[in-house]
Amino acid sequence: MTSAPANEEPAARPAVQIPPLLPVLPLREGVIFPMSVAPVVVQDERAIRAVEDAARTHRILCTVARREGDTSPDDPSSLYEMGCAAAIQRFQREQDGPIFIVLQGLQRVRIQRFAQTDPYFIAAAEQAPDVPSTGVETEALARRVRELFRELGEIGRTVPEEVLTMLEGITDPRQLLYLIAATPFLPKAGRQEILELDPVLAKLRKLNELLEHEVSVRRLEHEVANRTKERLTKQQREHILREQLRSIRSELGEEEGGEGSELGELRKRIEEAQLPPEARREAERELQRLEQIPSVSPEFGIARSYLDWLLSLPWGKESGGTIDIQRARAILDEDHYDLDKIKERILDYLSVRKLRQERQAKVSLSGSGEAGLSASAGPVPQTPEDEARREPILCFVGPPGVGKTSLGQSIARAMGRKFLRISLGGVHDEAEIRGHRRTYVGALPGRLIQALRRAETMDPVFMLDEVDKLGVSFQGNPAAALLEVLDPAQNHSFVDTYLGVPVDLSKILFICTANTVETISPPLLDRMEVVTLSGYTEAEKLHIARRYLLPKQIRAHGLREGELEVDDGALKRIIGDYTREAGVRQLERELATVGRKAARRIGEGEPGPVQVTAETLPSLLGRPRFFNEVAERVDRPGVATGLAWTPVGGEILFVEAALVPGQGGSPVLTGMLGDVMRESAQAAVTFVRSNAPALGVDPEVFQKNTVHIHVPAGAVPKDGPSAGVAMLSAVASVAGGVPVRNDTAMTGEITLRGKVLPIGGVKEKVLAAYRARIERVILPRRNEADLEDVPAEVKERIQFFFADSAHDVLEVAFGPQRPQAPATAEASPPPVH
DSSP states (O other), rough: OOOOOGGGOOOOOOOOOSHHHHHHESSSSOOOOTOOOEEEEEEEEHHHHHHHHHTTTTOOOEEEEBTTOOOOTTTTGBBBBBEEEEEEEEEEOTTTEEEEEEEEEEEEEEEEEEEEESSSEEEEEEEEOOOOSSSHHHHHHHHHHHHHHHHHHHHOOOOOHHHHHHTTOOOOOOEEEEEESSSSSOOOOHHHHHHHHSSHHHHHHHHHHHHHHHHHHHHHHHHHHHHHHHHHHHHHHHHHHHHHHHHHHHHTTTTTTOSHHHHHHEEEEHHHSSSOOOHHHHHHHHHHHTTTTTTTTTTHHHHHHHHHHHSSOOOTTOOOOOOOOOHHHHHHHHHHHOOOOHHHHHHHHHHHHHHHHHHHHHHHHOOOSSHHHHHSSOEEEEEEHHHHHHOOEEEEOOOOOOOOOHHHHHHHHTTOOEEEEOTTOOOOTHHHHHHHTTTTTTTTOOHHHHHHHHHSSSOOOOEEEEEEGGGBBBBBBBHHHHHHEEEEEEEGGGEEETTTTTOOOOOOOEEEEEOOSTTTTTTHTTTEEEOOOOOOOOOHHHHHHIIIIIIHHHHTTOOTTTTTTOEEEHHHIIIIIOOOSSSSSSHHHHHHHHHHHHHHHHTTTTTOEEOOOOHHHHHHHHHOOOOHHHHHHHHHHEEEHHHHHHEEEEEEEEEEEEEEEESOOSSSSSSOHHHHHHHHHHHHHHHHHTTTTTTTOOOOOHHHHEEEEEOOOOSSOOOSTTTTTHHHHHHHHHTTOOOOOOEEEEEEEEEOBBBBBBSSHHHHHHHHHTTTHHHTTEEEEGGGGGGGGGHHHHHHSSEEEEBHHHHHHHHHHHGGGGOOOOOGGGSSSSOOO
């Protein structure tokens, strides 16, 4: 429901008196409404004079908008008839510049005529008050206009927050109308039409129409912008950014790839590096990709690191010269005492390599035809693959401290190559060998490629330490990855996952070390030639300490030659009473203690030299840690001394047996025994029980007693069949009441028939008996040939007995005190031989 214009009352007269003649201020862009405030910049000379004259008098102007397309300042017809009388609230002018004024809209005026046109327009203006409107439609339109204006501000974000806040406090539809219509984003023609319309209801209808149109346009623009932004893909944005970055660099004189830039340096390194064809193609491809990536992108750093790794490898660089066998022999003798067989094997290896290198060089000089082949003195491999297949991978196996790593260093010295060492103990990630994928954060090449970068040569001596301690996890099997490295048929084209290009590893001399071959992967072990280092005798340790370890510790502790004197008696006592090992690592620690004590005495002012003898040794090292425990422990029936093999060398092993009164039953086994060792114990007990009369044992003993077998050091796991004869001797001893000789140790596997089967680790076990002052050792008959590996001094001090059967073992173990079979035991089975 609306109010008719005829029934509406005229608006109240304004508080400010408006003169009938007003200076005219033509407006090029905007429209000024009553009740609104607007800043205006006046630049036209005619308008400036009009403003200045008005500012000196009543300070009121007649503001009128120019018609669209009419720009003539002297033509009165270019102005609309309806305008607004406005008061000058602020006047500011710079010298000889435009005028800045702030106008307050007062009332609508209609120009009747122009009283003056020069030097500026003066118009006779009649006031045209707005016809007010009331009613439901007016209120509804006012609310709708307010909502549209607020929505327009949210879409376009062009309406100041203070204007939106001001709307909430306005209740007069006319004031709300003129406040919104004065905003600059409505078209000038629409605002002029609002100014001319009557009543206020008509003005609200027109304003609502204009706002609806503007909101629709803004919504459509927003949707179009969103769709366009979605179509602008990531590649397109990066292209634009790259073009801008290229333009900026061009302006700064830092063109990508230019002389002196980072990419230019990389290109120069690629040209100078002796890259294989495939590696060169990959490097150039990565460099082209790098040129397209902004330097601030994370991918730039990844690609840059990859190129740096690829170009840092010593492609085509070799350090090894001609191998001198005599010099190699002198170096091995200088660095290591004894180990004659090991040295001979190493010299054989170097001799074969020297011969093939020389003859391969002759083939290369003579050409690749038949003439070149005839110039060689025998069959020579024609490809790196064929050459690599003939070179075994040496694997030094032995307990700690026997010189495995130092042998590798001596080989490197003898060949004139760099020495690299990688410890594989505990490695369980396949990526440690093959490298990580470049897509991972912090990706790196494998350990081999990293070591090659440090070596700066493609033919170093590479020692893979503790290859027997590789782990397996969900991250892969490093032993399987190591196959590609060590296999001579594959390592000429090893591909690291990070680099992605083949690297020739065939010129590297690989040497592996391990404490035992039991835990090495069988396929990996198949690629190796095992060289065993069992340990040292007391005499060998004495020479090693005198020639190598003691001079080294004297230098390490700042002592001069002659300030510390250690006689042979003291060295022997250190070896026998303070160490019990296959190698010499603990011996070196004890000598280091002696060196520290001597340095302290000299530092306190004691005159040198400091003399160390067997008698004065406890004052430096304390009480002895080891003694001959065999004689003390094997002093009653039921105790036998066995020999065991461990990854750190041979050890003596005591086996104790006891009879527990009560109903006989299954034997009790204790001492952290493995399944194989438990089976050996059960077989020993069964053999003694089944052959009791022949062994001089009363069968009633086993019916009235339970046999308990215990192996001391119960916290240490034990397994293996070689303790069978020791368990047999212990059970026979306790059952017959006769002790085993305390100077005798034994090893061998026992069967139910009483046969003694051969075992492994003979040299290590014999050396352990030698260190424990054992005088007699029982070995299986079929292990007699293994004594060739035992040092001569050990064979001179130990008496060896070889057994085929259990009766042979007991005859040696008990001696003259062996229990005799009763005369009534004719039905007993004869001894098995």
